[in-house]
Amino acid sequence: MSVLVNKSSRVLVQGFTGTEGTFHATQMIEYGTNVVGGVTPNKGGTTHLDKPVFNTVADAVKATQANVSIIFVPPAFAADAIMEAAEAGIELVICITEGIPVQDMVKVKNYLQGSKTRLIGPNCPGVITAGEAKIGIMPGFIFKPGKIGIVSKSGTLTYEAADQIVKAGLGISTAIGIGGDPIIGTPTVEAVKLLMNDPETEGIVMIGEIGGSMEADAARWIKENAKKPVVGFIAGQTAPAGRRMGHAGAIIGGAEDTAAAKMKIMSECGIHVVASPADIGKTMAAALKK
Amino acid sequence: MNLHEFQAKELLKKYNVPVQDGIAVDNVMAAEEAYRQIKTQTNNNFAVIKAQIHAGGRGKGKIVGTEQRGVAVAKNAEDAANIAKNILGGTLVTVQTGPAGKKVNKIFVAQDVYYPGPNPVKEFYLSILLDRAKGQNVIMYSTEGGVDIEEVAHKTPEKIFKEWVHPSGGLLPFQARKIAFNFGLTGEAFKNCVKFVTNLYNAYLGLECSMLEINPLFKTSDDKIIAVDCKMNLDDNALMRHSDLAALRDITEEDPTEVEAGQYNLNFVKLDGNVGCMVNGAGLAMATMDMIKLSGGEPANFLDVGGTANAQTVEAGFKIIMKDPNVKAILINIFGGIVRCDRVAAGVIEAYNKLGNINIPIIVRLQGTNAAEAKKLIDESGLKVQSAIELSEAADLVKKAVA
Numbered sequence: 007m008s009v010l011v012n013k014s015s016r017v018l019v020q021g022f023t024g025t026e027g028t029f030h031a032t033q034m035i036e037y038g039t040n041v042v043g044g045v046t047p048n049k050g051g052t053t054h055l056d057k058p059v060f061n062t063v064a065d066a067v068k069a070t071q072a073n074v075s076i077i078f079v080p081p082a083f084a085a086d087a088i089m090e091a092a093e094a095g096i097e098l099v100i101c102i103t104e105g106i107p108v109q110d111m112v113k114v115k116n117y118l119q120g121s122k123t124r125l126i127g128p129n130c131p132g133v134i135t136a137g138e139a140k141i142g143i144m145p146g147f148i149f150k151p152g153k154i155g156i157v158s159k160s161g162t163l164t165y166e167a168a169d170q171i172v173k174a175g176l177g178i179s180t181a182i183g184i185g186g187d188p189i190i191g192t193p194t195v196e197a198v199k200l201l202m203n204d205p206e207t208e209g210i211v212m213i214g215e216i217g218g219s220m221e222a223d224a225a226r227w228i229k230e231n232a233k234k235p236v237v238g239f240i241a242g243q244t245a246p247a248g249r250r251m252g253h254a255g256a257i258i259g260g261a262e263d264t265a266a267a268k269m270k271i272m273s274e275c276g277i278h279v280v281a282s283p284a285d286i287g288k289t290m291a292a293a294l295k296k
Numbered sequence: 297m298n299l300h301e302f303q304a305k306e307l308l309k310k311y312n313v314p315v316q317d318g319i320a321v322d323n324v325m326a327a328e329e330a331y332r333q334i335k336t337q338t339n340n341n342f343a344v345i346k347a348q349i350h351a352g353g354r355g356k357g358k359i360v361g362t363e364q365r366g367v368a369v370a371k372n373a374e375d376a377a378n379i380a381k382n383i384l385g386g387t388l389v390t391v392q393t394g395p396a397g398k399k400v401n402k403i404f405v406a407q408d409v410y411y412p413g414p415n416p417v418k419e420f421y422l423s424i425l426l427d428r429a430k431g432q433n434v435i436m437y438s439t440e441g442g443v444d445i446e447e448v449a450h451k452t453p454e455k456i457f458k459e460w461v462h463p464s465g466g467l468l469p470f471q472a473r474k475i476a477f478n479f480g481l482t483g484e485a486f487k488n489c490v491k492f493v494t495n496l497y498n499a500y501l502g503l504e505c506s507m508l509e510i511n512p513l514f515k516t517s518d519d520k521i522i523a524v525d526c527k528m529n530l531d532d533n534a535l536m537r538h539s540d541l542a543a544l545r546d547i548t549e550e551d552p553t554e555v556e557a558g559q560y561n562l563n564f565v566k567l568d569g570n571v572g573c574m575v576n577g578a579g580l581a582m583a584t585m586d587m588i589k590l591s592g593g594e595p596a597n598f599l600d601v602g603g604t605a606n607a608q609t610v611e612a613g614f615k616i617i618m619k620d621p622n623v624k625a626i627l628i629n630i631f632g633g634i635v636r637c638d639r640v641a642a643g644v645i646e647a648y649n650k651l652g653n654i655n656i657p658i659i660v661r662l663q664g665t666n667a668a669e670a671k672k673l674i675d676e677s678g679l680k681v682q683s684a685i686e687l688s689e690a691a692d693l694v695k696k697a698v699a
Contacts, residue, residue: 033634082536107534108426109504115431116463145633145665160579162631166687169631169663186578188428215579218428241582244567244589245598252563252578252600254533255428260446265586282590283583284687 008135008180009155009200009207010098010126011074015139018066018096019044020087021078023054030078030102030143031055037140042070063087063094076132076141077101084128085110092123099191100141101128108254111189118191125191129253131161131183142183152177154290155201157194157224158213159186159253163241163283167211170287176294179207186215186253195224202233209235209290212277214268215256216242221268229275235293238277239286240265297530300348302404303544304528311499313492314522316514318406320348327380328373330405342408343370345379347388349398350549352527357390359383360397366390369408376405401548409524413517419524420479421445422493423509424500427460435459435467435497437475441512442524467497485519492521503541504534553619560612562601569594571694572617572626574610576601576635584629587687591694596623607643614647614654625657625697629690632664641670645677657682657697661690 017034021027022044032055035041043058043066050061060066063075075096079087084103091099106128118125126133132142137151148165150172158164161183168178182197184190194214201207214221221240228236243265245251247258258264273279278293280286299307302320309315317337319330327345334343347354347366354366359382366388370376380403389397410417419441427434438456440448449456457478461467469490476489492513500508509527516522535542547555557564563578567585571593575581578600585595597617601609610628617626630640644660661684662670674683684690 081533105533107504107537108506108531109501109534112426112431112433112463143634148633148664158579160577160583162575162577162633163579163583165631165633165664166580166583170687188426189431193429213579215582220429223429239583241579241586243586244569244595245582245585246565246567249565250532251565251582251598256578256582282587282691283580284587284691 008138009204010180010182011133011135011139011141013040013138015074015141016040016042016070016072017139017141018042018063018070018072018075019078020063020075020091022046022059023049024078027078028055033146034140037146039139039141042072063090063096067094067096072096074098074100074141077103079103081105081107085114088114088125089117092118092121096123098124098126100126100130100132101191102130102132102143104129106187108188111187115189126182127185127190129187130185130190131164133180133182135180136178144181144183148172149178149181153179153206153208154211155179155204155207155209156181156211156213157197157201158183159215159255160213160241163213166283167213167286171211171290174287174291176209176290179204186255188218188255193223194220195227198224198228198236202231207234209237209294211286211290212236212238214238214240215253216240216245216251216265217255217257217259217263219263222262222271225272225275225277228277232276235290235296236277237286237290237293238269238272238279239283240268240272241283243281297532297535297545298350298549299528299530299544300350300402300546301346301526302348302402304526305523307503307528308496308499308523308526311495311502313495313499314520315526316406316409316522316524318404320402320404321380322384322402324377324380324384327403327405328377331370331373331376334405334407338407338411340408340411341371343376344368344406344408345370345376345383346404346406347383347400348402348404349388349393349400350546351390351392351398353390353392354388357388357393359386359388362386398549409514409516409522411517415517415519417517418515419512420515421448421511422475422496422513423507423511424497424505425507430460432463433461433500435461435475435493437478439479445511461497467494481515483519485515485521488519488521503528504531504538505529506531553616557599557616560609560616562599562609562612562616564616565598566620567595567597568622569596570622570624571698572596572620572623573629574599574601574613574617574626575629576631580629580631584627587691588627588694591691591698593625593694593698596620606639607646610640610643611647611650614651618654623656625659625694627690627694628658628660630662632662632667632670636665637662637670638666638673641673644681645673645679648679648681659684659690659693659697661685661687663687
């Protein structure tokens with residue numbers, strides 16, 4: 007068991023023939039992910055990496071029964087790519103693209119209301135179910151199979167957490183990179199819910215950042231519904247207010263979205279909050295023993 | 297990207313949003329001339345001179361070493377010249393600039409909007425921004441204008457109103473009317489306010505702002521509705537389709553090291569601490585800063601070198617960090633996934649040798665693909681570089697370096 011993606015996920019790559027798409031599709035195929043084809047407008051009918059290329063997502067779904075899509079389309083066209091995938095009935099859309107204008111995402115969020123499509127990202131490393139499917143840009147070898155789920159706004163910090171978890175002898179079930187933008191498809195609380203309801207996941211690592219209220223929302227839900235330990239870390243305890251720290255969403259707007267405020271709410275809601283990113287693995291190991 | 301008041305007002309005029317108009321100048325003679333023009337235009341002896349910096353609180357702020365405020369009223373041309381002389385080239389310190397203040401390169405000579413007339417004047421507050429949780433734009437407004445809105449929100453939250461704009465319908469006429477009613481406006485002022493809010497929202501969308509704040513939104517004595525001050529932030533991600541707006545960037549308002557880092561495609565934010573850091577990934581970079589603090593140091597910067605940490609980026613990173621004399625140690629923290637650690641290590645060694653005169657402790661933590669090979673390369677390089685693989689080891693090394 008796992009969440010969102012597994013061996014039977016049939017994956018389509020949007021922006022397949024571009025540099026990023028080609029590089030990461032190759033890596034995903036090597037990992038064992040079932041990539042069934044790709045989409046690049048005006049290159050339909052050709053093949054790339056021995057997989058068929060289609061002009062539209064709808065054509066690709068018809069021919070391959072793809073149910074997951076991963077997007078490597080440049081920022082100016084990424085919102086369109088997400089909506090095209092949703093319209094074609096793709097159940098899970100994972101958008102890696104960084105730098106999508108926020109008003110484009112307002113449109114996307116509205117477009118997806120009431121649709122059966124779940125969006126992960128944008129500006130995220132993707133989703134990996136260890137040993138089954140890697141649909142993203144993360145280094146697969148770090149994620150050894152096991153029983154800990156990860157939800158994270160950040161890429162390399164997810165790798166860091168996964169590495170510590172694996173070295174603590176625990177291993178990863180599914181790691182979900184939800185993305186660092188102000189508007190994302192799947193907020194922290196929804197990703198945590200998925201892992202909380204996954205019988206194979208025994209503990210959850212939740213990694214947040216300054217900015218917004220997603221971690222506080224998740225913490226309140228966890229307080230009422232926790233069935234397994236949650237270890238939390240918020241990056242940006244030393245970040246100055248009003249400055250964007252790399253990610254478009256990582257900016258302190260007021261007293262409530264500082265790292266300190268989020269860590270306080272998380273602690274109050276029973277989450278094992280670590281101040282140092284070096285303590286994620288050992289804290290989870292200790293929490294599981296309790 | 298932040299804009300100056302005078303730039304924002306020019307843009308608003310294109311969307312038929314009435315503003316307190318004026319002329320931006322950078323020298324005393326031009327200021328006098330601007331005063332004369334404004335006087336003729338308005339048939340009023342009073343004009344307002346406003347320092348143009350990327351920070352609020354200018355009216356209460358003072359130019360360093362003087363009693364000159366950042367916003368002042370000129371009664372005649374001589375007055376205008378004196379105020380201009382006091383402000384231009386001075387450093388303005390406000391509650392938002394921090395104690396270092398900001399150098400003023402331009403002033404805006406503007407109309408006086410408090411002219412007498414048949415009705416009382418009123419000041420309101422209105423801003424448009426993104427509600428991240430809802431994924432919608434929201435108009436936030438209050439009858440308490442011209443004051444610090446955060447204080448209003450804190451002390452009298454009932455005086456703050458919000459109007460969410462649904463993305464499919466856009467701002468609807470009834471919503472604009474509701475705002476004008478809540479301001480307590482009637483007659484011509486009401487009609488003008490509905491138009492103002494509608495046009496302002498169009499400007500927000502058209503310019504792809506991330507925040508647009510009008511404080512005060514002003515009702516004149518003859519019932520016009522105008523923007524007296526305007527704070528406009530543009531969505532950096534949208535600038536690719538607005539080259540005209542991208543050209544409005546004023547780099548003199550930014551930290552010079554940050555500007556230089558941008559030229560190397562490095563994501564850099566200058567801070568006040570003593571331990572520099574260079575990291576791949578924004579989240580890990582923030583986490584590394586936090587770890588420096590927990591180890592007894594203070595982060596000197598945020599620096600995300602991105603996915604390709606090679607010799608060039610590492611060299612550029614070293615150069616940028618070492619411009620800061622407060623830096624007593626540098627921590628390089630790279631989690632190699634797709635990028636191999638041994639290649640990063642080779643890059644660090646190459647950059648170190650090329651720069652030659654690094655005489656502060658360098659701690660390199662390389663984890664991930666080929667981490668062991670990377671550590672070996674660093675350890676055998678003969679350089680005064682300390683290496684680590686685990687994050688906790690790196691933290692201990694920082695602790696020793698700052699002790």
